[in-house]
Amino acid sequence: MTGEEDRAGRTTREDELRGNVAQVRERIRAACAGAGRPEDSVTLVAITKTFPLEDVRTLAALGVTDTGENREQELKQKAPDAPGLTWHFVGQLQSNKARSVVRLAQVVHSVDRLSLVGALSKAAVAEEKTVRCLLQVSLASYGPEGAETGMSRGGVAPGDVPDLAGAVAGADGLELGGVMAVAPLGSDPDEAFAALRAVSSRLRSEHAGAGWISAGMTGDLEAAIRQGATHVRLGRALLGTRPPLG
Numbered sequence: 303m304t305g306e307e308d309r310a311g312r313t314t315r316e317d318e319l320r321g322n323v324a325q326v327r328e329r330i331r332a333a334c335a336g337a338g339r340p341e342d343s344v345t346l347v348a349i350t351k352t353f354p355l356e357d358v359r360t361l362a363a364l365g366v367t368d369t370g371e372n373r374e375q376e377l378k379q380k381a382p383d384a385p386g387l388t389w390h391f392v393g394q395l396q397s398n399k400a401r402s403v404v405r406l407a408q409v410v411h412s413v414d415r416l417s418l419v420g421a422l423s424k425a426a427v428a429e430e431k432t433v434r435c436l437l438q439v440s441l442a443s444y445g446p447e448g449a450e451t452g453m454s455r456g457g458v459a460p461g462d463v464p465d466l467a468g469a470v471a472g473a474d475g476l477e478l479g480g481v482m483a484v485a486p487l488g489s490d491p492d493e494a495f496a497a498l499r500a501v502s503s504r505l506r507s508e509h510a511g512a513g514w515i516s517a518g519m520t521g522d523l524e525a526a527i528r529q530g531a532t533h534v535r536l537g538r539a540l541l542g543t544r545p546p547l548g
């Protein structure tokens with residue numbers, strides 16, 4: 303449907319998403335300008351969890367072709383019916399779901415332990431593909447004690463990044479892409495993401511190709527871009543409020 307309203311005078315979902323995409327692109331543009339970075343140095347990943355396939359397709363038609371899910375179940379429900387997109391997996395991953403995630407996603411942002419590396423590698427070899435892996439780094443020490451949410455829980459301690467990176471870099475079927483983090487609730491996101499940036503530059507001194515920094519969500523994308531994020535993961539800013547997750 304085109305135009306601002308449907309026949310009954312309602313704003314359509316497509317118009318709503320078009321407006322949201324424009325606002326998000328403007329936020330990214332302004333943040334990049336403020337940080338003296340080119341706008342195309344940041345990739346927008348739409349996190350479509352809890353929203354229907356139709357929204358994924360609408361966003362794709364609006365040019366948002368990097369799409370992420372945080373649960374294997376939802377990835378499985380949407381990705382096969384939305385081919386041609388780059389699918390990112392951003393949630394906590396159990397080893398027994400590695401095969402399914404590897405089959406459907408090109409990028410896994412949440413590699414946080416050695417045992418998962420083995421499972422992902424085995425799956426990638428079996429699927430005959432190469433999966434780009436980001437190491438999820440815990441920034442828990444930058445937030446108030448006990449404030450970790452479901453999203454920021456997990457992640458490898460910064461001191462354990464070199465070992466995990468070595469394992470990914472040496473694993474068949476996996477490609478070490480960089481780092482990912484969620485700023486803990488109640489933290490100063492600039493401080494948390496500055497720490498992530500430091501982890502990233504240490505990583506790059508050993509693994510030159512691992513330059514991605516996946517950081518920044520609806521509430522803190524400006525701080526993330528100031529601190530070097532190459533990928534921002536946006537849900538609510540694009541799609542609206544989610545029902546509370548069970």
Ligand SMILES: *Cc1c(COP(=O)(O)O)cnc(C)c1O
Pocket residue numbers: 349351372392393453484519520521535536537538539
């Ligand atoms: C849900 C989610 C996001 C998006 O969060 P918003 O605040 O809705 O932008 C980003 N990253 C991860 C890991 C998520 O689970």
